[in-house]
Amino acid sequence: xxxxxxxxxxxxxxxxxxxxxxxxxxxxxxxxxxxxxxxxxxxxxxxxxxxxxxxxxxxxxxxxxxxxxxxxxxxxxxxxxxxxxxxxxxxxxxxxxxxxxxxxxxxxxxxxxxxxxxxxxxxxxxxxxxxxxxxxxxxxxxxxxxxxxxxxxxxxxxxxxxxxxxxxxxxxxxxxxxxxxxxxxxxxxxxxxxxxxxxxxxxxxxxxxxxxxxxxxxxxxxxxxxxxxxxxxxxxxxxxxxxxxxxxxxxxxxxxxxxxxxxxxxxxxxxxxxxxxxxxxxxxxxxxxxxxxxxxxxxxxxxxxxxxxxxxxxxxxxxxxxxxxxxxxxxxxxxxxxxxxxx
Ligand code: ATP
Ligand code: MG
Numbered sequence: 001x002x003x004x005x006x007x008x009x010x011x012x013x014x015x016x017x018x019x020x021x022x023x024x025x026x027x028x029x030x031x032x033x034x035x036x037x038x039x040x041x042x043x044x045x046x047x048x049x050x051x052x053x054x055x056x057x058x059x060x061x062x063x064x065x066x067x068x069x070x071x072x073x074x075x076x077x078x079x080x081x082x083x084x085x086x087x088x089x090x091x092x093x094x095x096x097x098x099x100x101x102x103x104x105x106x107x108x109x110x111x112x113x114x115x116x117x118x119x120x121x122x123x124x125x126x127x128x129x130x131x132x133x134x135x136x137x138x139x140x141x142x143x144x145x146x147x148x149x150x151x152x153x154x155x156x157x158x159x160x161x162x163x164x165x166x167x168x169x170x171x172x173x174x175x176x177x178x179x180x181x182x183x184x185x186x187x188x189x190x191x192x193x194x195x196x197x198x199x200x201x202x203x204x205x206x207x208x209x210x211x212x213x214x215x216x217x218x219x220x221x222x223x224x225x226x227x228x229x230x231x232x233x234x235x236x237x238x239x240x241x242x243x244x245x246x247x248x249x250x251x252x253x254x255x256x257x258x259x260x261x262x263x264x265x266x267x268x269x270x271x272x273x274x275x276x277x278x279x280x281x282x283x284x285x286x287x288x289x290x291x292x293x294x295x296x297x298x299x300x301x302x303x304x305x306x307x308x309x310x311x312x313x314x315x316x317x318x319x320x321x322x323x324x325x326x327x328x329x330x331x332x333x334x335x336x337x338x339x340x341x342x343x
Pocket of ligand 2: 041042
């Protein structure tokens with residue numbers, strides 16, 4: 001439905017967006033993931049039409065949106081800071097956009113109440129928005145973005161300032177809403193966990209370009225380079241050298257390791273590569289290939305398990321484990337070849 005074609009944008013002589021292109025299908029949720037200042041909000045503003053690109057096009061169902069005014073595009077944007085009107089109550093905040101386009105009062109009432117009900121805020125209709133918590137304001141902002149029945153929803157870090165429990169709940173609510181309404185959405189965040197949970201597809205933005213796109217599972221399994229891996233919180237990256245084929249074997253500081261070749265790439269014997277060891281790779285006390293031994297340097301309790309920092313030779317790696325270990329414990333185990341790959 002939406003086609004973003006080769007969008008370029010400069011600010012103060014510096015390129016911010018450099019040739020951004022992607023498509024969004026009906027019912028699909030794309031997550032745009034990038035560091036602070038990477039141009040995520042700017043891209044949403046360009047799509048919505050409140051900002052112009054230097055070059056490139058935004059198309060909807062094949063039609064160029066360049067000369068289509070904002071309200072006729074009918075793309076809903078939920079701003080990063082909610083941008084509610086502080087002097088208006090909840091009802092009037094949500095009603096504002098409908099009144100602006102001349103929707104009759106009885107219909108405004110009906111439609112606003114439906115949206116407020118969807119986000120669980122109907123009982124707050126008469127409350128001033130300044131007397132709401134962050135999470136409640138977020139729900140009102142969501143209702144306001146939904147009430148014009150947008151054909152595309154753009155959500156700019158909608159859970160920005162909320163605590164973790166609330167984020168989880170609201171994320172689920174937004175997911176349900178998107179599934180029920182079938183509205184395609186672009187969801188901007190810099191939180192990988194949030195992106196993994198809600199996205200059908202991820203776009204990873206770096207230095208103004210989309211450096212990797214794909215299903216969350218495939219990007220997590222096979223990040224294209226060290227930067228993407230680290231950005232996704234995968235910190236176990238180890239220099240290695242190819243020593244054998246069949247099975248593919250590399251030499252590292254922690255010993256020789258057999259790995260699964262995820263990609264159809266021809267390696268050479270002796271080639272230097274970066275190895276990614278995912279945090280689920282370590283199986284404690286298991287005999288087999290890829291034996292390693294080390295010492296526990298630090299342990300973090302995660303609720304459902306433990307995040308353990310292990311020192312092996314001169315290398316420090318992080319693993320998620322079910323069993324409780326203590327600082328100083330010696331550990332023996334093997335690394336699952338399926339959780340080790342070449343970047
Ligand atoms: P965050 O995650 O912090 O919200 P972002 O990815 O949304 O960041 P943008 O708000 O798009 O980033 O801004 C990208 C860069 O462009 C920033 O360095 C910002 O200072 C700059 N910028 C944004 N708007 C303007 C403007 N109107 N004029 C000049 N520079 C701008
Ligand atoms: Mg932003």
